[in-house]
Amino acid sequence: MEDNQFTPEPRRIQISAEEAAEVQARFFAQVYGWMAAGLGLTGGIAMFASTSPELINFVFGTPFVFLGLIILELVVVGFLSARIFDWSLGKVQAAFVGYAMLNGVTLSCVFLAYTSSSIASTFFVTAGTFGVMSLFGYFTKADLSGWGKLLSMAVIGLVIAMLVNFFFNNPVVEIITSFVGVLIFTALAAYDTQKLKMLALLGITEGEEVSNKASILGALTLYLDFVNLFLFLLRIFGRRR
Structure with missing residues (x-):
């Protein structure tokens, strides 16, 4: 449940709107590709492990084993978010794949x-909700940057409430x-996309x-938004065995 900080900031450049749109389209094709691969790997590992x-x-x-895996996941996400531009591309890719596999186990x-049917139906609801909000964040002309601090504080409050x-x-x-949680991560899908x-x-x-x-950092960010949204929706709509 993290709001990743994107660094470094791109330098100011002179570029036409058409060129910027083309660059962003290619970038998001990579982002969604890595995100889909990560989700597919996580789902496959989770099904196999179960x-x-x-x-x-x-x-x-x-x-202690489960707690250790959770802590390891947090460490991997933390290092990947903070050091991604210092690592080699191969190391970054390996870390993302490793995290997706580890998350599949947990x-x-x-x-x-939960029943398989409720997992499947919740996944499709999540995909639809996430897709709509991500498209909104991509195409909206409104500036969503003001959401950042509010959503960060909301995530912290949510974590504290869940721990208590x-x-x-x-x-x-x-x-x-x-x-x-559904409201927060629905909003984060739009905010992070923009x-x-x-x-x-x-x-x-x-x-x-x-x-x-x-693009891998972006995929990790949206992957986390999607997974958290799915888990919160599953708590609401999922049917337990």
Whole structure:
């Protein structure tokens, strides 16, 4: 649940609107391609892991293993977001793929807790919602930059509320946080997409390799928005086994 900071900022350049649109279109093709690959890999690993009793017992049978994997995921995302422009392109790609696989292992619990039909239907609802908001963020002329601080504070508040409710296990609070989570990550899909449009121009000022790294950073950002939106929607609409 992170609002990634995009660095470095592209230098000011003189470019026509048509050229900028072409650059952004190519950039987003890469972003959505990496994002789709990451989601597909995560889903495939999650499905496979959920059918392996040995793996499930190893990951969820010992709380320290599952907690360790979650911490490792946070570390990978943190390093990838902060050091992506310092690493080689191959290392960046490997880190993204590794994170998607690792997340698949931890998300295998979804297939154990919810029915396959509700997972599938929620996925399509998520895809539709995310797609509409991402397109809105891409094409809107409104400046969404003012959403940034508000959404960051909302994410922090949401995490605190969920941690507190972990101990109290209040079903009303769980429903409220689920709906709030849907609203936050729906908004983040639009906000992050618009923010990525500026990052797309790095390819002109910094070169193709930096642009390729930036596209993976963008894919990671939207991937996180999608996965969190899916999980919150699943808490609302999912049918438990």
